[in-house]
Amino acid sequence: MAIQAVLFDLDGTLLETVPDLAAAVNAMLREMGRPEISQKQVGVYVGKGAESLVRRALSGAMDGQVDADLFRQAMALWNQHYELLNGYKAHCFDGVREGLDMLQNAGFKLAVVTNKPERYTLPLLKRTELLPYFEVVVGGDTCARKKPDPMPIEFACQQLGVNPDEALMIGDSVNDALSAQAAGVSCWLLPYGYNEGNDIHSTPCDAYVQTIEEAANLLLTEQGTTA
Numbered sequence: 001m002a003i004q005a006v007l008f009d010l011d012g013t014l015l016e017t018v019p020d021l022a023a024a025v026n027a028m029l030r031e032m033g034r035p036e037i038s039q040k041q042v043g044v045y046v047g048k049g050a051e052s053l054v055r056r057a058l059s060g061a062m063d064g065q066v067d068a069d070l071f072r073q074a075m076a077l078w079n080q081h082y083e084l085l086n087g088y089k090a091h092c093f094d095g096v097r098e099g100l101d102m103l104q105n106a107g108f109k110l111a112v113v114t115n116k117p118e119r120y121t122l123p124l125l126k127r128t129e130l131l132p133y134f135e136v137v138v139g140g141d142t143c144a145r146k147k148p149d150p151m152p153i154e155f156a157c158q159q160l161g162v163n164p165d166e167a168l169m170i171g172d173s174v175n176d177a178l179s180a181q182a183a184g185v186s187c188w189l190l191p192y193g194y195n196e197g198n199d200i201h202s203t204p205c206d207a208y209v210q211t212i213e214e215a216a217n218l219l220l221t222e223q224g225t226t227a
């Protein structure tokens with residue numbers, strides 16, 4: 001079945017967002033009298049949404065077990081800071097605009113499926129001038145469950161009016177691959193993002209590509225030049 005729609009992960013795939021996420025995490029930790037953590041560590045904690053990031057940063061562990069009151073306090077502080085910092089340093093990875101232009105010009109339907117909450121996703125896409133590319137934007141709180149659950153990818157396909165076998169997910173993490181596979185959608189992975197500290201090549205997928213531009217070239221070659 002020919003691919004008609006391409007779904008993109010956001011953090012670590014389209015945009016380098018860790019500098020802003022880390023600035024908000026460290027502002028929160030400072031206000032709580034705790035030591036700051038490195039940007040690299042924040043990159044490891046990104047992937048399962050904002051609440052998971054705050055839990056992991058507070059606990060210093062991937063399972064993010066924290067006292068409920070402490071978590072509420074931290075989340076409120078993090079939201080306060082990220083509201084102001086979101087998009088301040090965020091920028092597209094190399095090849096993103098080139099690849100999106102190619103896919104849009106070839107007539108593919110494009111969507112974002114991210115675990116980032118909607119309230120941060122839409123302003124970020126506007127600030128980085130990416131929003132006009134996308135017919136559908138699914139945030140981490142748009143559906144009842146986030147990636148790696150298939151629900152957000154299934155929802156994006158429904159909204160775009162395509163079957164799962166007519167869609168391709170492009171992401172940077174195991175959460176993208178598991179979500180896509182469970183939804184019956186093909187998945188290509190990129191090596192430059194945030195895969196919770198793991199090498200992306202340990203995650204099975206349909207293809208590994210270096211950039212979104214390379215992904216667009218590959219898709220256009222596989223299908224001819226029109227969607």
Ligand SMILES: O=C(O)COP(=O)(O)O
Nearest residue numbers: 010011047048049114115
């Ligand atoms: O917000 C996150 O933790 C990750 O967001 P993503 O799904 O765009 O990678």
